[in-house]
Amino acid sequence: MSARVAVVTGAASGIGRGYAGRLAADGLTVAVLDRDDAADTLAEVKQAGGDGIGVRVDLTDPASVAAAAEEVAERVGAPSIVVNNAGIYPNKPFEELTFADWRAIFDVNVDALFHVTQAFLPAMRAASWGRIVNMSSNSIALAVTGFTHYMATKMAVIGFTRGLATEVAEHGITVNAIAPSLTRTPGTEAGPEAFFEIVPQLQAIKRLQQPADLAGSLAFLVSDDAAFVTGQTLYVDGGLVRA
Template sequence: MTEKTHENRIAVVTGAAQGIGRELAVRLAARGAKVALVDLKKPVETASLIGDTAIAIEADISNESGWKHVAQFVERDLGEVDIVVNNAGIYPNIVIDELDLDVWRRTFAVNLDAHYFSAKQFLPSMRRKKWGRFVNFSSNSIGIAITGLSHYMAAKMGVIGFIRGLANDVAADGITVNAILPALTNTPGTSGVPDEFKKSVWQQQAIKRFAEPADIAGPVLFLTSDDAAFVTGQALVVDGGQYKIS
């Protein structure tokens, strides 16, 4: 029987239509949370896996109006938000010679600006309740040299700076803010990655296999629980031992 570690909590998960976001949303619900599932297209399939304790919301989380839209539906249908997981991300592979400003700005808007907007939207109610959890997705790629991802790595490094600053701003109100740095993970989003490249990634890991969404969801469940009340401002690398601290 699954332990109800998140009972009566209300969580927002972005990028919930598939992959890590879907896995995490289903597992949060199994632990007692009510979950708002957010994606560019309404994640109805994920909602159907969960049932009555989930709502599906179509929204662009890269801007303030998108987050206001999310908040309107969550507060109307579920209540005040306790947990935000900023999982949604984009990673267009473009070398600097071909990288235009629109792609640069869109990459930052989805991968970093969204985290700022979510905090501005939900911190007031979390402060009133003296409890809240933010888990923002960065990437282990910030410590690995990968061609064509300078914009992506810059945004994901920005996530680390943001969570560390924000953690200090809100700690007195019982709110924690942490980051997850996942490995290349077996999701629909990585289905087009060549097998040769996947193998080269595994060879650098201590655990010689592709990361699965469940491998990433487990640590997020911990960070969004009461058990992680004394963990904040941390960047947790979940990559099978690929990223070596130097």
């Protein structure tokens, strides 16, 4: 895998940072696409013995994503692995939700998948090899309140994964999704604290999930070994959802 370049969106923090570190340890060059500074992630990438770059981008802006894709190709070469990881999850009851709230979450969690995948797919197709991994969530199967808009986006991720997997299979490209359980990250920190107690108790493995618990599954899905796995959603969630 040493010649390959992987893009991980939203990897300046949280789960994405864990992904970037693992991919670097596996010998990939990692491009972190985030609106925030990725210095801490790049330090982890370096510590893992790998190479990486950070590119500042607003994933909701197609022009910004196109410019970022060009910058990545110029600096480290065209990526053959794209991890659509960035996501937001403001907790708000549906009846208090404005249409602007609704649009804002779809902009990041769904529309950005369109912009990012459109930007990087042509090079994968030209190389006749590619791996796309998208982030869903096990919350789509849980009775949690205040996440109607979030759950709608994470179901959309699964539809996108299944549809695209079929369209690009003939080009050696696989498309899969990972559905994690709850992990404490800057994003989830803002949500209800009670979730951190309750959710692990619903899992078969009764401890809070860490970013490192997800990284091995990502490493498999982007490997040559996973060439015959596509269109799937892998629940990496301590055995909470049985799908």
